[in-house]
Amino acid sequence: MSRPSSILITGASGEIGHSLIDRLAAASSKPIVTLDLNPLAPELARKVKQQFTGDIRAAELLERIVAAHEVDQVYHLAALLSTRAEFSPALAHKVNVEGTLNLLEFAQKQGESHGRPVLFFFPSSIAAYGIPTLAAKTAAGQVHEDQFNFPTTMYGANKLYCEHLGRYYAGHYMQLAAETLSGKIDFRCIRFPGLISAVTVPSGGTSDYAPEMIHAAAQKEPYECFVRPDARIPFMAMPDAAEAIWKFVTCPKAKLTRTVYNIGAFAPSAGEVEAIVRKAFPEAAIRYELDAKRQGIVDTWPADVDDGAARNDWGHAPQYGLEAAFGEYLIPQIRTRYAG
Numbered sequence: 186m187s188r189p190s191s192i193l194i195t196g197a198s199g200e201i202g203h204s205l206i207d208r209l210a211a212a213s214s215k216p217i218v219t220l221d222l223n224p225l226a227p228e229l230a231r232k233v234k235q236q237f238t239g240d241i242r243a244a245e246l247l248e249r250i251v252a253a254h255e256v257d258q259v260y261h262l263a264a265l266l267s268t269r270a271e272f273s274p275a276l277a278h279k280v281n282v283e284g285t286l287n288l289l290e291f292a293q294k295q296g297e298s299h300g301r302p303v304l305f306f307f308p309s310s311i312a313a314y315g316i317p318t319l320a321a322k323t324a325a326g327q328v329h330e331d332q333f334n335f336p337t338t339m340y341g342a343n344k345l346y347c348e349h350l351g352r353y354y355a356g357h358y359m360q361l362a363a364e365t366l367s368g369k370i371d372f373r374c375i376r377f378p379g380l381i382s383a384v385t386v387p388s389g390g391t392s393d394y395a396p397e398m399i400h401a402a403a404q405k406e407p408y409e410c411f412v413r414p415d416a417r418i419p420f421m422a423m424p425d426a427a428e429a430i431w432k433f434v435t436c437p438k439a440k441l442t443r444t445v446y447n448i449g450a451f452a453p454s455a456g457e458v459e460a461i462v463r464k465a466f467p468e469a470a471i472r473y474e475l476d477a478k479r480q481g482i483v484d485t486w487p488a489d490v491d492d493g494a495a496r497n498d499w500g501h502a503p504q505y506g507l508e509a510a511f512g513e514y515l516i517p518q519i520r521t522r523y524a525g
């Protein structure tokens with residue numbers, strides 16, 4: 186039985202999945218197959234060939250996917266995010282590390298079986314950084330990929346390790362075997378900043394204060410921001426994240442100088458986000474109720490990232506800076522979303 190070569194997206198029902206399904210469905214003719222604990226929203230389900238509901242750790246589920254589809258691209262999004270992971274670190278390790286290992290093995294076997302390298306896209310995070318003090322964070326400014334790789338969270342440690350796992354599978358897998366087995370996976374990884382979407386609301390992350398603030402204001406709900414007004418990390422509008430993935434995975438491999446790339450767009454403080462939200466929604470009831478422990482995590486993440494390599498190698502060029510992200514994308518779309 187011939188199986189069409191397909192795209193597999195894990196964690197497809199989440200925030201990035203929403204955007205990525207749209208972007209891939211528009212740009213690629215390959216059938217899309219998804220795997221998530223939760224079913225897809227109906228408008229997304231229409232865009233995919235088949236959805237599998239279940240756990241990325243379930244081997245028999247991956248076998249069912251292979252039985253029906255020849256997978257030559259994997260976008261492995263499923264994960265527990267930073268705040269959730271800190272409450273259940275052992276579970277986070279199982280999902281974020283063992284789950285990723287399962288998907289890498291899956292991709293390796295697919296690559297061995299059909300003889301072409303399987304593209305494996307992995308979304309890492311600014312959580313992979315761990316800056317020791319606020320003074321060091323301020324002094325560091327835009328952080329390069331190879332600086333401060335000492336995460337303090339389970340999630341950040343999981344991400345950093347999985348970056349290395351991907352590099353291992355792509356270049357060194359079973360290096361003592363008689364036959365060369367590496368090179369069956371084309372592993373590519375972006376370290377994303379906090380993402381802000383107009384169509385979904387995050388849960389379980391630590392960068393969630395910025396998207397939560399704007400979604401709450403648009404719904405006329407009060408919002409207690411859990412970080413200080415001067416807390417600063419990089420953010421990006423969701424359409425730019427999906428566009429970056431597409432640009433990156435379609436870039437000829439010869440142009441890439443790294444496996445793992447930073448990407449940035451804008452890096453406002455929480456107070457600057459609040460000011461923009463208040464301008465759009467003057468009645469917004471935002472106050473600061475500091476959660477010192479979540480703030481402590483944000484303090485270890487960079488104030489901004491150096492994304493020069495992504496810009497030079499594969500043309501990362503976000504459409505939305507701070508003003509445009511809010512003025513042209515988030516505020517108009519979120520207003521419409523909650524208008525009815």
Ligand code: NAD
Binds near residue numbers: 198223280392
């Ligand atoms: P999300 O929480 O919205 O989505 C994650 C999805 O994974 C959910 O639909 C969830 O049901 C699914 N999932 C979790 N555990 C699973 C399991 N065991 N088996 C199958 N599915 C499972 O997250 P997101 O914002 O869409 O993030 C997607 C990826 O991008 C994650 O790996 C995340 O770490 C990374 N990332 C996100 C951001 C951000 O700001 N959103 C920033 C950096 C990196």
Ligand code: AKB
Binds near residue numbers: 267309310311377391
């Ligand atoms: C989180 O806060 O955990 C994510 C991320 C920045 O990786 N949004």
